[in-house]
Amino acid sequence: MKIVVLVKQVPDSGSERSLRADDGTVDRASASNVINEMDEYAIEEALKIAEAQGGEVTLLTMGPDAATESIRKALSMGPDGAVHVTDDALHGSCALGTSKVLAAALRTLEFDLVLCGAESTDGRTQTMPHMLAERLGVPALTGARKLTVEGSTLTVERQTDEGYEVVQATGPAIVSVWDTINEPRYPSFKGIMAAKKKPIATKSLADLGVEAGEVGLAGATSKVLSSAKRPARSGGQKVEDSGNGGADLVAYLSAEKFV
Amino acid sequence: MTEVLVVVDGSAATGVKKVTLELLTLARTLGAPSAVVLGAPGTAEALKDKLAEFGAEKIYVAESAEIDGHLVAPKAAVLARLAGEVSPAAILIGSTQEGKEIAARLAVRLDNGILTDVVDLKADGTATQVVFAGSTIVESQVTKGFPLVTLRPNSLTPEAAPAAGALTPVDTTVDAVTLGAKVLERKIEAKGSRPELTEASIVVSGGRGVGSAENFAVVEELADLLGAAVGASRAATDSGFYPHAFQVGQTGKTVSPQLYVALGISGAIQHRAGMQTSKTIVAVNKDAEAPIFELADYGIVGDLHKVVPQAAEEIRKRRA
Ligand SMILES: Cc1cc2nc3c(=O)[nH]c(=O)nc-3n(C[C@H](O)[C@H](O)[C@H](O)COP(=O)(O)OP(=O)(O)OC[C@H]3O[C@@H](n4cnc5c(N)ncnc54)[C@H](O)[C@@H]3O)c2cc1C
Numbered sequence: 001m002k003i004v005v006l007v008k009q010v011p012d013s014g015s016e017r018s019l020r021a022d023d024g025t026v027d028r029a030s031a032s033n034v035i036n037e038m039d040e041y042a043i044e045e046a047l048k049i050a051e052a053q054g055g056e057v058t059l060l061t062m063g064p065d066a067a068t069e070s071i072r073k074a075l076s077m078g079p080d081g082a083v084h085v086t087d088d089a090l091h092g093s094c095a096l097g098t099s100k101v102l103a104a105a106l107r108t109l110e111f112d113l114v115l116c117g118a119e120s121t122d123g124r125t126q127t128m129p130h131m132l133a134e135r136l137g138v139p140a141l142t143g144a145r146k147l148t149v150e151g152s153t154l155t156v157e158r159q160t161d162e163g164y165e166v167v168q169a170t171g172p173a174i175v176s177v178w179d180t181i182n183e184p185r186y187p188s189f190k191g192i193m194a195a196k197k198k199p200i201a202t203k204s205l206a207d208l209g210v211e212a213g214e215v216g217l218a219g220a221t222s223k224v225l226s227s228a229k230r231p232a233r234s235g236g237q238k239v240e241d242s243g244n245g246g247a248d249l250v251a252y253l254s255a256e257k258f259v
Numbered sequence: 260m261t262e263v264l265v266v267v268d269g270s271a272a273t274g275v276k277k278v279t280l281e282l283l284t285l286a287r288t289l290g291a292p293s294a295v296v297l298g299a300p301g302t303a304e305a306l307k308d309k310l311a312e313f314g315a316e317k318i319y320v321a322e323s324a325e326i327d328g329h330l331v332a333p334k335a336a337v338l339a340r341l342a343g344e345v346s347p348a349a350i351l352i353g354s355t356q357e358g359k360e361i362a363a364r365l366a367v368r369l370d371n372g373i374l375t376d377v378v379d380l381k382a383d384g385t386a387t388q389v390v391f392a393g394s395t396i397v398e399s400q401v402t403k404g405f406p407l408v409t410l411r412p413n414s415l416t417p418e419a420a421p422a423a424g425a426l427t428p429v430d431t432t433v434d435a436v437t438l439g440a441k442v443l444e445r446k447i448e449a450k451g452s453r454p455e456l457t458e459a460s461i462v463v464s465g466g467r468g469v470g471s472a473e474n475f476a477v478v479e480e481l482a483d484l485l486g487a488a489v490g491a492s493r494a495a496t497d498s499g500f501y502p503h504a505f506q507v508g509q510t511g512k513t514v515s516p517q518l519y520v521a522l523g524i525s526g527a528i529q530h531r532a533g534m535q536t537s538k539t540i541v542a543v544n545k546d547a548e549a550p551i552f553e554l555a556d557y558g559i560v561g562d563l564h565k566v567v568p569q570a571a572e573e574i575r576k577r578r579a
């Protein structure tokens with residue numbers, strides 16, 4: 001089974017993040033960048049399937065040159081190789097532009113299954129799997145908390161607001177995973193050493209036959225007009241409980257008309 | 260007036276979701292609201308009165324077993340064709356998982372820009388988004404096509420404005436390629452009478468400090484006295500104290516209630532990501548240094564197992 005895992009490098013969600021003042025794009029240069037956490041769950045799921053049924057796992061990333069570092073880290077978990085789409089013209093791509101590029105890259109790869117995270121921590125749009133499915137004409141099963149692969153039949157259990165549902169498609173298909181699906185492994189020392197020698201194929205827009213003007217800032221279909229830090233919330237009153245904390249709490253809630 | 264398409268979230272079983280009423284209210288500032296019902300046959304009949312009450316001049320009825328029995332692709336296909344026919348001023352969708360997915364496919368089909376998790380949209384198409392765990396406010400705009408926007412629930416107060424609600428059938432034929440993701444089973448899990456997490460005006464959440472699944476009864480008791488929804492931190496859901504469906508935060512739900520009560524939650528940045536825009540925040544934590552106090556309007560430093568039952572008792576006393 002040939003599995004492609006989409007991996008995105010994002011600014012660490014645990015540290016300060018900002019938008020660039022000049023063009024409103026995510027400031028990646030000055031951020032501490034990591035693998036989008038949910039993508040690690042997608043990698044883990046791919047490795048588990050390949051280990052159980054045989055197969056090849058290839059990572060696909062679109063991002064600046066510096067994303068190579070995250071790709072190596074992801075490779076140290078165990079995938080066989082990676083494709084890195086990088087091109088100066090990609091800076092400032094909107095979701096539609098990104099999907100155009102990733103779809104073009106996927107067309108050059110053979111796959112039975114594309115796995116990705118349900119959402120990225122920077123954009124949090126949850127749009128990529130469906131945009132890709134629409135462009136490639138394959139089904140998308142999203143937000144998996146459980147995935148079963150039997151031949152080319154893919155069955156996913158996903159959480160909904162009301163409960164959960166079981167959905168099914170025939171591969172090739174795209175499956176996005178939630179962080180409830182598994183527990184990603186830590187790279188072993190051997191894995192880290194092996195990752196240094198694994199192949200990373202670098203592709204430019206020209207390699208993929210995508211026009212520079214269709215993507216990046218030039219081709220963006222939405223734009224940031226302005227951005228500002230939200231005024232930080234300041235802590236209000238803090239009361240030590242000395243036996244009356246519950247009553248104090250209700251007095252506050254009552255004054256604020258919640259009780 | 261140009262039509263604004265509002266994609267209805269709801270079913271005969273759940274009724275119209277509140278976010279849809281917000282969308283209809285917002286749509287009036289942009290044009291003539293038309294609700295689009297996509298679902299099982301009979302859905303529009305069940306929802307039409309509410310949609311009309313909140314301003315739907317037209318209600319497009321796109322109902323079929325195929326739409327109901329598959330993931331979002333057929334919905335997006337039908338919507339894209341409808342958009343081609345009516346050239347709407349905007350398409351507004353709730354920023355739920357399904358809403359974002361419909362919007363994603365529509366964006367590709369129409370080659371139209373998309374903005375997700377919007378909290379406000381002006382008549383000129385300028386959208387406001389809150390990003391990076393609630394730390395940054397962005398003003399943005401779709402620059403190709405019309406505003407195709409998903410609105411975060413609880414962004415505005417729905418206002419009734421009765422309109423005709425004229426039922427208008429829509430062609431629901433779709434290509435086979437949209438029918439690749441079949442729904443085999445839909446399981447409704449009972450959640451009792453509590454309001455839905457993302458819609459609730461009060462949310463009471465518990466964290467690792469609650470200590471166990473049994474102890475979540477304390478959180479539920481306070482929630483019920485306040486008419487609130489129950490939420491949980493990731494530490495609490497990962498420890499099996501409470502179901503994952505109720506997780507608040509970066510990898511859970513984003514809530515923006517009038518009041519958020521955090522019990523035994525430290526206030527990690529990933530938790531803040533899902534609750535930072537709440538109007539009023541109240542916290543109970545035994546650690547005076549817990550970061551949650553940096554954003555709490557009112558905090559009690561103490562043991563929640565003492566403070567919360569006492570608070571519940573006090574509320575009952577006041578009501579007696
Ligand atoms: C990629 C990623 C995504 C994440 N997504 C989410 C998310 O969506 N939602 C989320 O919540 N977290 C998320 N997290 C986890 C987050 O970083 C924290 O680990 C988590 O929020 C901690 O939960 P907690 O506050 O309940 O637990 P803790 O941090 O362990 O805090 C427990 C608190 O309870 C207090 N306490 C203990 N006993 C009592 C008592 N008897 N009375 C009063 N107070 C008591 C303690 O003082 C402490 O402050 C994510 C992390 C990562 C890396």
Ligand SMILES: Nc1ncnc2c1ncn2[C@@H]1O[C@H](COP(=O)(O)O)[C@@H](O)[C@H]1O
Nearest residue numbers: 006007062116117119120125126127128
């Ligand atoms: N530039 C990118 N390169 C590779 N994968 C991506 C990229 N952007 C998004 N993805 C994938 O799509 C998922 C959902 O992202 P998003 O739609 O941005 O929330 C992520 O978890 C990634 O797996």
